[in-house]
Amino acid sequence: MPRAGLTPDVVTREAAALVDEVGLESLTFAALASRVGVAVPSLYKHVPSIAALHRRLSALATEELGNALAAATEGRAGEDALRSVAAAYRSYALERPRLYPATQRVPLPDDAPHVAHADRVVGSVFAILRGYGIDGDDAVDAARVVRSSLHGFVDIERSGGFGLPRDIDASFARLVDSLHAALDGWTGGR
Amino acid sequence: MPRAGLTPDVVTREAAALVDEVGLESLTFAALASRVGVAVPSLYKHVPSIAALHRRLSALATEELGNALAAATEGRAGEDALRSVAAAYRSYALERPRLYPATQRVPLPDDAPHVAHADRVVGSVFAILRGYGIDGDDAVDAARVVRSSLHGFVDIERSGGFGLPRDIDASFARLVDSLHAALDGWTGGR
DNA sequence: GTCGGTTGGCTAATTGCATTAGCTTTTAGG
DNA sequence: CCTAAAAGCTAATGCAATTAGCCAACCGAC
Numbered sequence: 001m002p003r004a005g006l007t008p009d010v011v012t013r014e015a016a017a018l019v020d021e022v023g024l025e026s027l028t029f030a031a032l033a034s035r036v037g038v039a040v041p042s043l044y045k046h047v048p049s050i051a052a053l054h055r056r057l058s059a060l061a062t063e064e065l066g067n068a069l070a071a072a073t074e075g076r077a078g079e080d081a082l083r084s085v086a087a088a089y090r091s092y093a094l095e096r097p098r099l100y101p102a103t104q105r106v107p108l109p110d111d112a113p114h115v116a117h118a119d120r121v122v123g124s125v126f127a128i129l130r131g132y133g134i135d136g137d138d139a140v141d142a143a144r145v146v147r148s149s150l151h152g153f154v155d156i157e158r159s160g161g162f163g164l165p166r167d168i169d170a171s172f173a174r175l176v177d178s179l180h181a182a183l184d185g186w187t188g189g190r
Numbered sequence: 191m192p193r194a195g196l197t198p199d200v201v202t203r204e205a206a207a208l209v210d211e212v213g214l215e216s217l218t219f220a221a222l223a224s225r226v227g228v229a230v231p232s233l234y235k236h237v238p239s240i241a242a243l244h245r246r247l248s249a250l251a252t253e254e255l256g257n258a259l260a261a262a263t264e265g266r267a268g269e270d271a272l273r274s275v276a277a278a279y280r281s282y283a284l285e286r287p288r289l290y291p292a293t294q295r296v297p298l299p300d301d302a303p304h305v306a307h308a309d310r311v312v313g314s315v316f317a318i319l320r321g322y323g324i325d326g327d328d329a330v331d332a333a334r335v336v337r338s339s340l341h342g343f344v345d346i347e348r349s350g351g352f353g354l355p356r357d358i359d360a361s362f363a364r365l366v367d368s369l370h371a372a373l374d375g376w377t378g379g380r
Numbered sequence: 381g382t383c384g385g386t387t388g389g390c391t392a393a394t395t396g397c398a399t400t401a402g403c404t405t406t407t408a409g410g
Numbered sequence: 411c412c413t414a415a416a417a418g419c420t421a422a423t424g425c426a427a428t429t430a431g432c433c434a435a436c437c438g439a440c
Contacts, residue, residue, distance in 0.1 A: 001404080001405060001406075001417080001418045001419065002405095002406075002418085003406065003407075003416090003417065003418075004417085006417085012323070025199075025215075026303060026344075028396090028397065028398085029397075029398065029399090030396075030398090038417090038418070038419090039419055039420080040397085040398080040399090041398095041399075041401095041418090041419075041420085042398080042417070042418055042419075044398095044399075044400085045416075045417050045418075046417090049398080049399080050398065050399095051398090080386065080422080104346070104349055104351065105349070106349060106350045106351055106353070106428075137356055139355065140354050140356040140361065140363075141360065141361045141362070141364040143354075144343070144346075144352060144358075144361040144365065145339070145361070145364060145365045145368055147342070147346060147351075148338075148339055148342035148343035148346060148365060149338055150340050150342070151334070151340055151342040151345065151346060152337070152338035152339055152340070152341040152342025152343070152345065153334070153338035153340065153342070155294070155345065156261040156294070156337060156338060156341060157343065159294055159295070159296060160296045161294065161296055161337075162334060163296070163335075164330050166327055166331065168329040168334075170327075170331065171330065171331045171335070171337075174331040174332070174334075175331075175335050175338060177333070178335055178368070178372035181371065181375065182368035182371060182372065185371065189280060191388080191389045191390065191433085191434060191435070192387075192389085192434095192435075193387090193435065193436075194386080194389080195401085218425090218426065218427085219426075219427065219428090220425075220426065220427090228388090228389070228390090229389075229391080230426090230427085230428090231389090231390075231391085231428075231430095232388070232389055232390070234427095234428075234429085235387075235388050236388085239427080239428080240426090240427065240428095259431095273388065287388055347387075348430080
């Protein structure tokens with residue numbers, strides 16, 4: 001029986017591609033095994049459980065999002081960075097709408113790679129705030145505002161929740177305008 | 191065999207209570223049947239499938255959220271309404287963190303009750319905007335900004351995604367401040 | 381009160397999924 | 411080449427969702 005050339009990373013990437021087709025909730029070891037050409041129990045040689053696979057998918061999605069955001073901040077600061085990061089965030093969610101929710105899983109504390117990817121995502125937001133001169137507790141509050149707005153928008157969008165007849169791109173632009181105004185006029189804590 | 195007194199609404203409410211304990215993804219007909227005291231196949235007399243039960247849960251959660259928001263707007267306008275609705279939105283999500291995600295499901299078009307509940311939630315947001323004198327396409331954009339911010343914040347919060355040592359209530363207050371500022375200074379479309 | 385039809389219980393059976401146990405083959409390193 | 415580890419496999423187990431069909435409870439009409 002020749003080796004299928006699987007590794008945990010290969011299995012995870014194939015699983016992500018399958019999620020793009022069927023969604024996270026319909027991901028099964030049966031479908032994945034069929035996809036990579038092995039019997040179902042063989043998957044356990046590479047990934048200990050379906051739950052572990054979901055955690056790996058979260059780490060992968062978070063890494064990809066982090067990469068996209070980091071690239072978006074390069075050579076940019078302040079408003080320019082905000083707009084670039086916001087666009088990258090939404091682009092990622094629209095490219096992989098079924099995988100995107102996996103970015104929201106909080107890493108297990110001992111999963112160093114996943115923790116690092118998550119920190120990187122948040123780090124990109126803090127980089128924006130430095131351009132606005134916001135730091136300390138204010139930076140935490142502001143980062144939460146930015147993350148909430150972006151996550152909220154793309155989550156509702158990908159779920160089809162914006163049903164009224166109004167251009168969604170235009171609404172997103174107004175959201176980012178609002179974020180810029182909020183960060184630009186950010187005042188000390190209360 | 192005496193009747194257990196079940197109806198589709200009773201089953202749905204019991205399912206919601208079970209979701210509060212175990213989460214949406216761990217809801218099973220087996221656990222629910224045990225909870226209401228009937229055999230598993232008996233549940234099919236009241237709810238046609240697990241998928242249909244999830245849709246009913248979404249309608250119920252959306253109704254509850256709609257009730258909370260409607261109550262929060264009563265006798266209030268503008269900034270007062272915004273703060274009240276924002277608080278009510280977050281309170282609901284914190285009271286039923288495991289059920290809250292069900293509010294995000296888009297209703298099937300022919301599910302009139304669910305559609306009505308969803309419209310009511312959005313209606314409460316539009317009521318706020320009327321107090322700020324925002325209408326037309328601007329109102330759609332602004333409603334999407336408000337919904338995104340609120341949903342995004344509570345979704346990250348309930349998932350444990352705000353890990354940095356900073357009071358979350360304070361961050362939420364800053365989010366609402368930002369929303370108020372955005373709505374207060376809302377200018378015409380672009 | 382009785383009867384008939386409908387509703388709501390039940391058990392048995394089926395299919396599919398996640399997982400474990402243990403055997404066999406392939407592969408890598410000494 | 412040999413050995414141990416890794417990676418395939420089948421069989422088996424337990425659980426979940428669902429269907430089929432039987433029986434009893436219930437309700438409305440007479």
